[in-house]
Amino acid sequence: MPEVPQQDRWSLEMKQKMRSGLSRRDVLACLVGALCLPFAGVGSSAPAGRRYPADHEAAFYRRGGRVM
């Protein structure tokens, strides 16, 4: 029997799961996810009003292109 590709195996499993309905564990995971959502990303992005990217002049460069 030919081997089922990994991608198809995942979708098969997913279809079987959907037919059998959600387990208690799935529901719990959804609830926890929903509760955590408002906190996701806290402290992980640039503070509002800060300019980005930084405007700091670099060292070690010269005007003009390559000298041929």
Next chain:
Amino acid sequence: MSLEITCELCPHHCVIPDGGAGDCRIRVNLGGRLVATTYGRPSAIHIDPMEKKPLFHFLPGAPVFSIGTAGCNLHCLNCQNWQLSQKGGEEMEQVFDLEPEALVKTAKAQDCVALAYTYAEPVVFYEYVEDSGRVARAQGLRNVFVTAAYIERAPLKRLCRVLDAANADLKAFDDGFYRRVNAGRLKPVLDALVTFKQEGVWLEVTNLLIPTLNDDLARIRAMCQWMVRELGPDTPLHFSRFHPMYRMRNLPPTPAEALDRARSEALDTGLRYVYIGNLPGHEGENTYCPHDGTLLIARTGFWVMENHLDEEGRCPKCRNKIAGVWK
């Protein structure tokens, strides 16, 4: 008037048109002025043990405040941090706002003894390293540079004034490998390693051993002989285990036997401290006295389990000094 500029920080010498970025993606020409766009904007921050850098002969077990920004001047097919290194600053979702003073203050508040510039490639956020390093020094912190060492001599020499230790990759002793796998060249890296040594920065070298690409024993021997000659036999060498990553998923992880063979070869050439990394539990993680073979520091992964060195870094049995920075 042309607003084109040439970046002279690394051996690429990128010629950058107005509005464009260098090969590293984060050094940008804005109206004829080169801007370091990730200055004070790290995207990765962690407190790591010193062994994670890896530095095995520099303040063992000490906590290091480690930061990295987006961007890199190499493009290794096997990059472990490609989500960070192969992006420009504006592509990062996570960006912290930490100017040098705030960075040092935060590190001190976390009881860290050093700052490490790491994760992607600190060469490309050169100015941030230099300014932070100066502030850190003034406040009693050490500075650790974890790098692929693809940098011109003049900027590196200047940066060494604020650096205490470096772990530099020597990805292969083969210019063809550097060109094919890393989009760089070998010679500037060798020159940079020598510069670290000449400038008095404590140096350890890492060589990631990739099956079939750079695990040839003759080349490994040549690399180690070069290290003994140019950097000295006391320079620690870490052979690190490869894992399939990024654009190099076609090769298997490095077999433990290949790492063992490389380590034996390196010890044969006269290097005194040769380690194996990414293989937790291997005896090659430990430090042994090169004079009498006494176990000096026992490690598991990044953790120091036993440390028998005295404050001066001497072997408890033969009293010989072990090379390194121990306090």
